[in-house]
Amino acid sequence: MNIITCFKVVPEEQDITIKPNGELSFENAKMTISNYDLNSIEAGAQLIESISGTLIGLSVGALNIDDSKLKKNVLSRGPESLYLLADDNLVNMDTHQTALALKAAVEKIGDYDLILCGEGSADLYAQQVGAQLGELLNVPTINSISKITASEGKVVVERTLEEEVETIELALPAVVSVTSDINLPRIASMKQILAAGKRPSNIWNINEVNLSKPEKTIEVLESKAPPQVDRKQDIIEGDSEEIIQKFIEKISKELK
Amino acid sequence: MNILVFAEKFTALNELCSGARQIGDRVEAVVIGPVEGQDITGADKIWAIPAQSGAMLEDYTETLAALLSKVEPDIMLVQPTKRCKLIAGRLAAMLGASVITDVMELSKNGDAKRMVYGGAAISTEKAATTTAIVMVGPGVLGGATQSNTSNNEAETFNFIEPKIKLIVIRKEQKPKVFVDLPNAKRVVGVGRGFVKAEDLEIAHQLAEVIGGEVGCSRPIAEGEKWMPKETYIGVSGLMLSPEVYFALGISGQVQHMVGINRSKVVIAINKDKNAPIFKQADYGIVGDLYKIVPALTSKLK
Numbered sequence: 299m300n301i302i303t304c305f306k307v308v309p310e311e312q313d314i315t316i317k318p319n320g321e322l323s324f325e326n327a328k329m330t331i332s333n334y335d336l337n338s339i340e341a342g343a344q345l346i347e348s349i350s351g352t353l354i355g356l357s358v359g360a361l362n363i364d365d366s367k368l369k370k371n372v373l374s375r376g377p378e379s380l381y382l383l384a385d386d387n388l389v390n391m392d393t394h395q396t397a398l399a400l401k402a403a404v405e406k407i408g409d410y411d412l413i414l415c416g417e418g419s420a421d422l423y424a425q426q427v428g429a430q431l432g433e434l435l436n437v438p439t440i441n442s443i444s445k446i447t448a449s450e451g452k453v454v455v456e457r458t459l460e461e462e463v464e465t466i467e468l469a470l471p472a473v474v475s476v477t478s479d480i481n482l483p484r485i486a487s488m489k490q491i492l493a494a495g496k497r498p499s500n501i502w503n504i505n506e507v508n509l510s511k512p513e514k515t516i517e518v519l520e521s522k523a524p525p526q527v528d529r530k531q532d533i534i535e536g537d538s539e540e541i542i543q544k545f546i547e548k549i550s551k552e553l554k
Numbered sequence: 555m556n557i558l559v560f561a562e563k564f565t566a567l568n569e570l571c572s573g574a575r576q577i578g579d580r581v582e583a584v585v586i587g588p589v590e591g592q593d594i595t596g597a598d599k600i601w602a603i604p605a606q607s608g609a610m611l612e613d614y615t616e617t618l619a620a621l622l623s624k625v626e627p628d629i630m631l632v633q634p635t636k637r638c639k640l641i642a643g644r645l646a647a648m649l650g651a652s653v654i655t656d657v658m659e660l661s662k663n664g665d666a667k668r669m670v671y672g673g674a675a676i677s678t679e680k681a682a683t684t685t686a687i688v689m690v691g692p693g694v695l696g697g698a699t700q701s702n703t704s705n706n707e708a709e710t711f712n713f714i715e716p717k718i719k720l721i722v723i724r725k726e727q728k729p730k731v732f733v734d735l736p737n738a739k740r741v742v743g744v745g746r747g748f749v750k751a752e753d754l755e756i757a758h759q760l761a762e763v764i765g766g767e768v769g770c771s772r773p774i775a776e777g778e779k780w781m782p783k784e785t786y787i788g789v790s791g792l793m794l795s796p797e798v799y800f801a802l803g804i805s806g807q808v809q810h811m812v813g814i815n816r817s818k819v820v821i822a823i824n825k826d827k828n829a830p831i832f833k834q835a836d837y838g839i840v841g842d843l844y845k846i847v848p849a850l851t852s853k854l855k
């Protein structure tokens with residue numbers, strides 16, 4: 299089975315700061331794998347371990363997604379190679395633009411049986427790209443999948459919704475978006491990290507995948523940090539009898 | 555502004571239509587199945603799609619796309635459930651429309667506010683396409699100001715066979731969760747500072763003494779699966795505004811904090827004095843929750 303796992307590259311959350319005008323600053327932010335895409339990469343790795351096949355990683359975005367540390371990180375988690383569509387025409391895309399770019403890259407890659415997406419990206423968390431990509435590729439697509447069992451030509455998936463759990467059979471090829479609790483992503487071993495250094499990455503620009511810059515479907519008018527709530531920040535240190543007693547005195551008036 | 559409303563549940567459809575009235579001039583609702591007896595407050599018209607036996611809601615996506623092309627609303631309002639997110643995404647891809655998900659505020663001119671970066675920022679977005687698909691929970695747009703019930707016009711819209719049908723082998727109801735966190739005045743939140751499931755008992759004891767309910771951070775519900783998913787608090791879970799929120803062994807990441815920012819008082823217990831939670835707490839104690847929580851419970855009894 300040939301599996302493509304889609305991961306988004308996002309700025310590291312701890313490195314994001316707020317500018318005086320309330321906008322977020324990404325100036326000092328390292329690029330990292332969007333948290334819940336660790337689960338879709340792991341889901342792909344586990345499938346390949348259970349039945350034979352190939353797993354490749356795919357990401358689209360601006361030029362800064364092509365980062366050697368990041369590539370090694372992804373490759374140490376199972377994929378045998380990476381495809382990055384990295385082009386500054388693809389900066390800050392909405393979900394529709396992203397799905398169009400992924401489609402172009404997938405068509406250039408050619409052969410696939412299963413495309414995996416994560417539950418939602420760390421920055422937009424729109425939970426849209428998987429559904430849009432499946433439809434654009436004209437193949438079955440399904441979301442919220444908490445278990446995948448693969449066999450010849452099809453997969454059986456468990457879908458956890460708000461009030462029910464469905465078991466569904468999907469003909470391949472298909473696009474499947476997994477939940478963030480489908481598995482616990484592995485911590486790569488030293489051996490896997492070393493092996494990752496030898497695995498290939500293919501970097502494309504939009505011309506190489508025959509993509510013209512996709513039109514925006516959403517205009518972002520403003521993006522600002524919400525006002526901070528003022529808190530007393532009355533903090534004490536220690537867990538001795540007396541300190542706990544003091545703490546109780548402080549909070550008990552709030553519990554009246 | 556013309557609004558077409560689609561929801562998974564009838565009650566949600568009804569609420570969304572009432573809410574849509576506040577921003578739209580004309581509101582039309584999509585109903586799958588018979589419309590008799592289904593009065594929809596706030597809808598000028600009902601589009602009735604005949605129910606197909608054995609079909610999933612997702613099987614109506616092609617039909618909805620055709621309806622959208624016919625009605626050409628400015629906004630299609632959709633309930634933000636998992637099924638509807640899949641349907642909305644497919645519709646957007648079919649029609650080249652935009653989808654704005656999990657909207658927390660929608661203005662009369664179509665500007666939508668939603669959280670990005672886990673709640674670190676709120677972005678104001680507007681569709682750049684003729685039709686915008688906007689996913690908004692019932693309740694966000696507010697209730698009805700006027701009702702023009704029982705005489706909405708109805709028209710049948712024919713079902714279109716889906717090009718791909720998924721085979722549902724089995725369907726099971728999930729067990730119901732009976733904690734009313736949104737209405738609790740006091741909430742005890744548990745995080746990864748707890749080492750094992752049994753230890754949550756000390757949080758339940760504290761909650762009992764102060765007359766509150768227990769919620770959790772997302773990893774406790776998802777990674778550990780110690781608590782039901784319905785009880786996690788934060789940007790992708792419950793948004794609460796209790797009088798008092800206790801954070802036990804919770805680091806205070808933005809994705810969690812946006813769910814409790816509207817609490818009147820925040821009290822934090824964490825052994826790491828640099829945990830971000832302390833910057834966002836009214837009262838805090840730096841120490842081991844395993845010592846502090848039982849002591850608190852017995853003293854507060």
Ligand SMILES: Cc1cc2nc3c(=O)[nH]c(=O)nc-3n(C[C@H](O)[C@H](O)[C@H](O)COP(=O)(O)OP(=O)(O)OC[C@H]3O[C@@H](n4cnc5c(N)ncnc54)[C@H](O)[C@@H]3O)c2cc1C
Nearest residue numbers: 745746747771772788789790803804805810824825826843
């Ligand atoms: C797209 C996206 C959406 C998300 N949505 C949500 C959401 O809605 N809600 C949510 O909660 N999270 C959400 N998260 C996850 C979030 O980023 C954090 O990972 C999570 O909130 C951390 O949970 P925690 O505080 O329990 O665990 P940790 O961050 O691991 O913190 C545990 C804390 O316990 C303290 N501790 C350890 N032992 C003790 C002890 N003995 N006594 C006292 N303190 C102790 C530690 O000092 C630490 O601060 C989301 C993430 C993403 C990417």
Ligand SMILES: Nc1ncnc2c1ncn2[C@@H]1O[C@H](COP(=O)(O)O)[C@@H](O)[C@H]1O
Nearest residue numbers: 304305358415416418419424425426427
């Ligand atoms: N730029 C991207 N490159 C590759 N995959 C992406 C990208 N953006 C989103 N995805 C995938 O789509 C999923 C859902 O993203 P979103 O719709 O933005 O919440 C993510 O978990 C990824 O698997």
